[in-house]
Amino acid sequence: MPPHKPYAFVTYRSQESAQKAHFHLNGGKLMCGENGVTLYLSFIDSGSVFAPLPDGLLLVEDFVSAEEEVQLMAAIDWSSSNDEVIAQKALKHRRVKHFGFEFRYDNNNVDKDEPLPAGLPDVCLPLLERCIKDGYIDIMPDQLTVNQYQSGQGIPPHVDTHSAFEDTLLSLSLGARTVMEFRHPDGRVVPVVLPGRSLLVMKGESRYLWTHGITPRKFDMVPVCDLKSSTHSGHDLETNGSLTLSKRGTRTSFTFRKIRPEPCRCAFPSACDSQGPPAPLPPSPPALPSCPSDAARLEQEFVHQVYDAIAYHFSSTRHSPWPRVCHFLSTLTPGSVLVDVGCGNGKYLGVNPEITAVGCDRSSALVQICADRGFNAFVSDALSVPLRTASCDACISIAVIHHLSTQERRLAAVRELVRLLKPGGRALIYVWAFEQEHNKQKSKYLKDHNGKQNLIKNTSEGSQEPCEYPSKCSDGACTPTDYMPVTDGKLSVHTNRTAFNTQDLLVPWHLKEGKRQEEKLETSPAPVFHRFYHVFQQGELEQLCAQVSQVKVLRSYHDQGNWCVILLKEELH
Ligand SMILES: O=C(O)CCC(=O)C(=O)O
Ligand SMILES: [Fe+2]
Numbered sequence: 001m002p003p004h005k006p007y008a009f010v011t012y013r014s015q016e017s018a019q020k021a022h023f024h025l026n027g028g029k030l031m032c033g034e035n036g037v038t039l040y041l042s043f044i045d046s047g048s049v050f051a052p053l054p055d056g057l058l059l060v061e062d063f064v065s066a067e068e069e070v071q072l073m074a075a076i077d078w079s080s081s082n083d084e085v086i087a088q089k090a091l092k093h094r095r096v097k098h099f100g101f102e103f104r105y106d107n108n109n110v111d112k113d114e115p116l117p118a119g120l121p122d123v124c125l126p127l128l129e130r131c132i133k134d135g136y137i138d139i140m141p142d143q144l145t146v147n148q149y150q151s152g153q154g155i156p157p158h159v160d161t162h163s164a165f166e167d168t169l170l171s172l173s174l175g176a177r178t179v180m181e182f183r184h185p186d187g188r189v190v191p192v193v194l195p196g197r198s199l200l201v202m203k204g205e206s207r208y209l210w211t212h213g214i215t216p217r218k219f220d221m222v223p224v225c226d227l228k229s230s231t232h233s234g235h236d237l238e239t240n241g242s243l244t245l246s247k248r249g250t251r252t253s254f255t256f257r258k259i260r261p262e263p264c265r266c267a268f269p270s271a272c273d274s275q276g277p278p279a280p281l282p283p284s285p286p287a288l289p290s291c292p293s294d295a296a297r298l299e300q301e302f303v304h305q306v307y308d309a310i311a312y313h314f315s316s317t318r319h320s321p322w323p324r325v326c327h328f329l330s331t332l333t334p335g336s337v338l339v340d341v342g343c344g345n346g347k348y349l350g351v352n353p354e355i356t357a358v359g360c361d362r363s364s365a366l367v368q369i370c371a372d373r374g375f376n377a378f379v380s381d382a383l384s385v386p387l388r389t390a391s392c393d394a395c396i397s398i399a400v401i402h403h404l405s406t407q408e409r410r411l412a413a414v415r416e417l418v419r420l421l422k423p424g425g426r427a428l429i430y431v432w433a434f435e436q437e438h439n440k441q442k443s444k445y446l447k448d449h450n451g452k453q454n455l456i457k458n459t460s461e462g463s464q465e466p467c468e469y470p471s472k473c474s475d476g477a478c479t480p481t482d483y484m485p486v487t488d489g490k491l492s493v494h495t496n497r498t499a500f501n502t503q504d505l506l507v508p509w510h511l512k513e514g515k516r517q518e519e520k521l522e523t524s525p526a527p528v529f530h531r532f533y534h535v536f537q538q539g540e541l542e543q544l545c546a547q548v549s550q551v552k553v554l555r556s557y558h559d560q561g562n563w564c565v566i567l568l569k570e571e572l573h
């Protein structure tokens with residue numbers, strides 16, 4: 001049982017006995033004291049802990065002796081603040097010192113023309129020579145970053161900038177054991193136990209494609225065999241496959257890197273800043289999905305990956321909460337539990353301070369932005385939210401369900417929202433409307449659209465993406481069949497500020513990057529990403545909700561280019 005955590009891990013010898021325990025214990029009452037407690041069980045896959053290391057990753061245990069460890073630690077003077085000599089930064093999560101070149105966390109790069117006066121400390125040279133002799137690296141590193149983590153501190157998942165450093169990264173761990181997580185873009189996670197005095201060599205795929213990071217926490221779950229001294233080898237029967245907790249202490253790491261003089265030419269362009277962002281235009285637009293796995297793939301590529309890539313820019317265009325959503329939130333009674341499914345940057349999570357608001361989003365980059373703003377948010381798919389049935393007084397899902405690519409999945413998303421609601425609870429859903437003009441009123445965006453300036457903007461506050469009202473639709477005579485996907489079955493790419501002529505489409509997002517990238521813009525155009533949308537026709541959202549049992553549509557309305565419903569979950573009789 002991790003200290004101060006309200007849960008425990010239990011390991012079973014076989015899957016059958018684990019299933020049996022789950023069946024008999026989950027939801028059961030345990031009498032203790034007057035009230036008793038309810039047990040909730042869920043399966044945790046410990047498989048990843050025993051997964052093979054990512055390609056190109058090598059862990060060399062006992063790379064330095066205990067004496068060398070002492071010498072290396074002593075060589076770092078944390079009290080000095082002489083920025084002329086070495087760049088020292090007190091980062092929120094850990095202490096950092098740079099030698100050779102400063103690594104700048106504002107642009108994630110190094111000033112290659114401005115070496116620091118102090119090169120690598122002399123004590124490092126013997127062990128670097130050993131690295132060359134043993135074949136861990138080919139060239140002598142010229143940059144060193146020393147990180148010091150107290151128990152509970154960490155470093156966010158990242159790939160060391162390709163254009164800044166050559167292939168091989170060496171990370172020497174000193175002091176306390178910790179766990180570093182490697183994540184592949186396909187979702188695989190491999191925790192790697194780093195004992196003190198070990199050397200981690202990251203090359204190839206593990207360096208270029210997988211992110212590495214240390215989750216800030218005070219205890220790690222580690223295989224029992226990793227706690228034994230390295231002289232005791234062999235996984236005996238008792239401990240084979242068992243996990244235990246390892247308490248974190250202070251860990252100091254020396255990361256040695258070689259500055260890269262030329263742009264990176266690695267074989268992983270999707271993660272390579274030298275080789276630009278992924279193909280700006282889909283070479284061949286995808287077709288509407290014909291099976292569930294196609295649908296999931298389409299959304300993965302044309303929704304999830306895009307939001308992760310544009311998260312910061314997207315968030316900077318989403319600051320004002322929409323008034324009618326705020327009004328809904330203000331009607332919730334104090335103490336209500338609200339979940340915002342697809343919460344984006346969390347702009348609705350703080351609107352009503354008298355309720356408990358929790359957000360979730362598919363994009364971990366957006367969830368990170370929520371966390372940075374002090375909101376409760378977690379990564380989750382809208383089709384499977386890890387919250388208990390009937391646990392929420394209210395749900396909102398604003399501009400989310402239109403990103404699902406089949407009717408079944410949009411229906412499943414509504415069902416999932418309703419599942420979360422307590423009987424008597426209410427849900428508010430917004431989806432982007434095919435009709436951008438309602439009751440002869442253009443959406444706010446269209447009214448605001450009066451100059452070239454707006455043309456480069458992706459969005460305006462109060463409305464979704466630009467769309468001029470389709471002239472042939474203005475009499476309301478269009479039927480759904482007029483707007484089926486285009487000819488060859490491929491999705492069409494929507495041209496901003498032109499009429500929708502189909503309900504299923506790809507909407508471009510022109511990434512406007514930060515200052516550093518603006519400089520780059522002079523030579524290369526802003527990258528364009530494409531998001532899948534299914535824009536809803538009048539009545540379609542209500543029809544969808546009508547298929548869900550135990551819920552009724554309290555109200556439906558058009559708000560600034562969106563169709564909206566408020567649902568009420570009925571009491572069971
Ligand atoms: O602490 C470590 O081993 C890794 C540090 C790291 O990833 C970095 O500074 O880029
Ligand atoms: Fe790193």
Ligand SMILES: [Zn+2]
Pocket residue numbers: 162163208264265266267268271272273274275
């Ligand atoms: Zn690269």
